Amino acid sequence: xxxxxxxxxxxxxxxxxxxxxxxxxFWLVGLTSFAPPTKKSFRTKNIxxxxxxxxxxxxxxxxxxxxxxxxxxxxxxxxxxxxxYNNAYTxxxxxxxxxxxxxxxxxxxFGQELPQQPSLFQRWRKATGQPATAAxxxxxxxxLHILANTLNPEWHDQYQPSTDCGVNGPGTGYRADSxxxxxxxxxxxxxxxxxxxxxxxxxxxxAHAANWPFYLRGIARDDRYVRQLYDFLSKxxxxxxNTTLFITNDHGxxxxxxxxxxxxxxxxxxxxxxxxxLALGPDFKKGRTVTDTHTLVDVPATAAFLLGLPFDxxxxxxxxxxxxR
Numbered sequence: 001x002x003x004x005x006x007x008x009x010x011x012x013x014x015x016x017x018x019x020x021x022x023x024x025x026f027w028l029v030g031l032t033s034f035a036p037p038t039k040k041s042f043r044t045k046n047i048x049x050x051x052x053x054x055x056x057x058x059x060x061x062x063x064x065x066x067x068x069x070x071x072x073x074x075x076x077x078x079x080x081x082x083x084x085y086n087n088a089y090t091x092x093x094x095x096x097x098x099x100x101x102x103x104x105x106x107x108x109x110f111g112q113e114l115p116q117q118p119s120l121f122q123r124w125r126k127a128t129g130q131p132a133t134a135a136x137x138x139x140x141x142x143x144l145h146i147l148a149n150t151l152n153p154e155w156h157d158q159y160q161p162s163t164d165c166g167v168n169g170p171g172t173g174y175r176a177d178s179x180x181x182x183x184x185x186x187x188x189x190x191x192x193x194x195x196x197x198x199x200x201x202x203x204x205x206x207a208h209a210a211n212w213p214f215y216l217r218g219i220a221r222d223d224r225y226v227r228q229l230y231d232f233l234s235k236x237x238x239x240x241x242n243t244t245l246f247i248t249n250d251h252g253x254x255x256x257x258x259x260x261x262x263x264x265x266x267x268x269x270x271x272x273x274x275x276x277x278l279a280l281g282p283d284f285k286k287g288r289t290v291t292d293t294h295t296l297v298d299v300p301a302t303a304a305f306l307l308g309l310p311f312d313x314x315x316x317x318x319x320x321x322x323x324x325r
Contacts, residue, residue, distance in 0.1 A: 041283070044242060045243070046238075046242060047194070047244045047245075049198070052249050053205075054201075054250065056255075057276060059216065060249075061082070069224060070223050070226060075287070078280030078288075079322050080277070080289045083290075084293075087104070089105070093144070094109070094250075095296060099296050101313070102315055118150045118152055118313075119147060119150070121137070121161040121197075123159075123304075123309060124195055127309055135162065137164070138187060140200055140201035140202070141165065142174065181229065200222045205218070212262070246278075246302075252274055254267070277294065281306075294316075296316075297314060301316035
């Protein structure tokens, strides 16, 4: 029979010297502390991505007087990313494709070309068997109907989300953001979808028209619309405790002194690339600011992670700093 002394000798020999045991213990604690949460812990059942189209950071979070709802009330309830970027193609369709497919792709900006790969919406529908009314693209810009489909022959015309884009679909023109908000609320009430992307276009539209006052007005209005959407979700039994909201941009605009300044966008200047992200949800921290650099393609990667959906095509990474521990 082994004596207690013999057992202690064997135990020390098996585990190594005391310092190795200490290092191993610290390492195991580190793994527990810093590993991303598991799917079982997530309360998120619904994800909404709101894209405010084309404001410069300098007129939004860089000087937040125009966005009091996001910069005060909502920021305190979520996580703000101050170093968030479109690090690829800084125009509307490409930015939205990055947010839905997780891939930075050069693409026609007039709504005449589909994304190369299927979106998070299509992959989610196939994985869950949910109907088209469970996922929606709701956009002020009619051309963003392209986000519902793909050129990939294995996915083309399959598992598409529903769309409500522009005045009345492709080729009908842009509509006011107030109407897009009402459309989103109507769809959320009627169909109770689990996935939705909302595009608000007014900052971009009025900037391209070289209308500085209306560009600023569009930013301020969209700030109010985001708050109204948040309040709507908070009061709705289907959404109030299980919905994650990503509020971001597809691109910025030229800095003053570059090309046409705020009127246009499309290059790699800081004004075009630097955008923002505010993320709110039941699985996220509150009142935090993250200074680590992230990009558009990290949004669908994180959304897929929340949903437990494999999304290997995504070029982005899961934003683990969002999550509660």
